[in-house]
Amino acid sequence: MSTTTEASATVSTTRYRPSQRILHWLMAIVIISALVIGLYCSYLTPGVPLRRALLDVHKSLGMTALVLIAIRLPLRLSLGEPAYRRPLDVFNHYAARGAHILLYALMLLMPLAGYTTSAAGGHDLPWFGLFQWPNLLPLDKGLERTAAEIHEYGAYCLYAVVSLHILAALWHHFFRKDEVLQRML
Template sequence: MPVDVTTSYAPLLRRIHWATAVLFIAAMLIGLYCGLQPPGTSPRRELLEVHKSLGMTVFFLSILRLMVRVSTRVPPEPSSFAWLVRAAARLNHVALYLILFAMPLTGYAFSSAGGYSLRYFWTFSWPRVVADNPAVAHAGEVTHDALAWFVYAVVALHIAATIWHAVVMRDGVLARMWPRSESGER
């Protein structure tokens, strides 16, 4: 079935969206698991390296996503959207964008200031732009941990709204961002 590209986001934006979603949820679940483990234990240490690497990947994908988003056309919203649905969707998307930047930055700040590892998937280390400072490390960690609860709520709301649009409303909102094969693109 041919795809109506006038009602879909750009193919690159859709790919970045889904890559970001998978990596972000993986980082979120690893972070949650590590938060439940005693400090300094294995596999917590190793998983935190993966968590931080995923976070930095999400950060740079988010920059790319924002660049693609502002340079491509946004498909029109379904006419069935009431003003409240439209406002809630926009607010949720703004919150998601803020989270995609705030979580990696606060994680980086507290790792850097706390003297923790800044290795990227065991290959190289990110530069430390925040000097060793226990107060900054503590503030960054508290902020990162507090934001995590906000993340869970916003991501759950985003997923619930997507399911509601797909199953209850059947208004094509999910199809606007759903990945497609190249043969389905026009």
């Protein structure tokens, strides 16, 4: 009986807290959806009704990501991450650490650059047709162009880092058969 309790205690300490796991998967869905819709929109002619409708959904998802990251980042800084049962080797340790820092930076940068693009351009800032986010910026076409470029190059980085991140999680689970994926489940 005591062995089972000790074993489950060890397992629970190697997983992220429930709040961190919920936020991770919620944000993964929101961000991957925003990426796919954003990518699709970049192939549509500006001004066509389908692009406008999809961009409204895209902006709503992006602003949701901004609210969620504002909760998640302080939580991550205060709760930290669980210890590994078997510590990763030096390369994997630094690769994971670097990728996670980059993901956090991009999760903050992308919605902020998207917001700046729309707000400085004087465009709509809808949230799923329910309300408009306040526009806190003056009309500034130069700022709109710069923010749109940051948003575009940020998206290229995000495609690459998210792809590597998912491949790494699958590699740990199916080839190294270690605990890494379990930590987030």
